[in-house]
Amino acid sequence: MDKQESIKKSKEKITETFADAFDVVSRSMQAGDAKAHLLYIKSLCEESALKQFIMIPMFETKTKSDYETYLRSFPDSLETDDVELMIQRVVEGHIIVFLDETIFLVDLKNVEASPITDTQLEPIIQGPQDAFNEKLITNLNLIRNRYHSVHLQVDVQKIGKRAPSDIAVLYDHQLVDKKLLAHVKEKLSRMDVDMLQSITQLHKYLIDYKWSILPTLVITERPDRVVKNLAEGKIILLDENSPTAMIIPSILFDFLSSMDDHYQQLAVRLFLTSLRYLAFLISTFLPGLYILFVAYNPEITRIQLTLTIAGTRLPVPYPAIVEILFMLLILEFLIEASARLPRTIGDAAPTVGGLILGQAASEAGLVSNIMIIIVSAIAISSFVMPVNALGFSVRMIKYFVMALTFFFGYIGFMISVLGLILFFANHRSFGKPFFKLWNKEKEVPTT
Known part of the structure; x- marks a missing residue:
């Protein structure tokens, strides 16, 4: 089977998968000798970015080779022929670009999140007042703007069988307990859950004693508390849809301390x-x-x-x-x-x-x-x-x-x-x- 026939079959299978979805867009474009077919979910993708980074460059290049070179150089693109991967990425907000002999996945996900607001659950008198929101990349920005260290490591694992979510594992690799880090990652990889709606759901899956009345992990909305614990060698978990972070491990003092104390x-x-x-x-x-x-x-x-x-x-x-x-x-x-x-x-x-x-x-x-x-x-x-x-x-x-x-x-x-x-x-x-x-x-x- 030649490359074009394989791409045609992949396109037919993906189109059939999303045939009954109301918000799935499947459309073709042509400019000069460049032809492309797009498939994406419009409720997940940022259509202004689609126009700016996918459509307009095609009409500007007008040649198949130049457009293909542009997509390869695009920072959020991935060249693949894995149909299952393409289906999964579409429901996560990616756009599939079918060319004659190549298929690209381009990440143009539009995440609707609340703006960065003042803390609601852990207010303090002095110190920073900003809190996390539901966008993972924004939360990472809030942390990295405070923790200016090349030793800060961010690993991402997907959790959930039916609707996978990105869980970011943050730690300072010079200070973290390597055995504890391996133990946490192993627990995350073995987690049997359909979907995660919030980082707080992880608590009951990570602890060993399900019926313990004492809390084991601190859940916080404060970036400065996260940075303080990173500097103590602890591990931080962030979820892509949750405005809070989880601190591993946590002791009694962590539950009775306020960030006001440190100012x-x-x-x-x-x-x-x-x-x-x-x-x-x-x-x-x-x-x-x-x-x-x-x-x-x-x-x-x-x-x-x-x-x-x-x-x-x-x-x-x-x-x-x-x-x-x-x-x-x-x-x-x-x-x-x-x-x-x-x-x-x-x-x-x-x-x-x-x-x-x-x-x-x-x-x-x-x-x-x-x-x-x-x-x-x-x-x-x-x-x-x-x-x-x-x-x-x-x-x-x-x-x-x-x-x-x-x-x-x-x-x-x-x-x-x-x-x-x-x-x-x-x-x-x-x-x-x-x-x-x-x-x-x-x-x-x-x-």
Whole structure:
């Protein structure tokens, strides 16, 4: 079979594959002795670029050899005769250019992405305010503009059987743990998933313990946080359709640190970090401590505080566990409502719900006044954590502490504390100990 006959059969097979697609364009062009047939999906391709880089040059060259030379020199073109590759690239936004004896794939993908905006999930007071968007090349630009090092390596792997997505693996090859890098790439290559809609989906496929309530990897929208972790020898994953990045590995300190800390003086940074650890302890153990003081060991506190708590609980007909569960569940409902409601009314839900329900429950004698203070302290403390993933875990862990304290009193509370310490100490993020409370600063390497 000669070359022209092979190209004809390839064109017929590809045209037949996309015969029923409404937005597939198949058209022929001729200028002088140059003839070409184009096939592309117009909803994926940038038609202005198609006109500028494919159509106009053909009418300017007018000869088959000159046009073919131009396409070979085009930076985003690929010469191929692999039909399966051509079909796959068409649905990714490439244009197929059929010539008499050659087939070219030209990348003119048009990615509709939101502009670079200020951070929404991790706002800070000082420092850069820009965040990632849904375009992979833009996110790489944001990182490379901050990390000016020749050692920054970017590898791309395709993940997904039905609709493959490009996953970029970023690392500094001088600082990265080579064994960890090989392990991450192996996990990505063995991943059995139909499609990925977001980088956050990778989390459940990469971790070894599917039912662990502790987060293992930090998901961030901040380029400066990514650059900081690259300088520490960590691995970054980016998805072509996701405005966030994944950091591998991640420790407890990463979840309790904010990028604001790195733009402050050391004393201020230590103070703010200490506040976050204190908030973490309060939101985790305060509900259990309340049950312990009220139901089992009121003599632990000063007599004035004990009498005050007892006085406020006189009209409450339920034990402490029912009282605090009632208020915590209301709090959980308010948090979920504020997250799911439209933004125009979402901010009003926790304010109105907290004020009205809290005051009404207290006046009705369903909960004590001290309980309103306790729940408010728990809510405020949980909001202090800069990474939401750890906040979700704490919202679950505190019920474990409450249950043990309710059933076993002081002994149960101590068992929950020791159990959580052992659980955190045993937790790993890609082989690295999770229970690490501080990171040594490293300077970003320069070229």
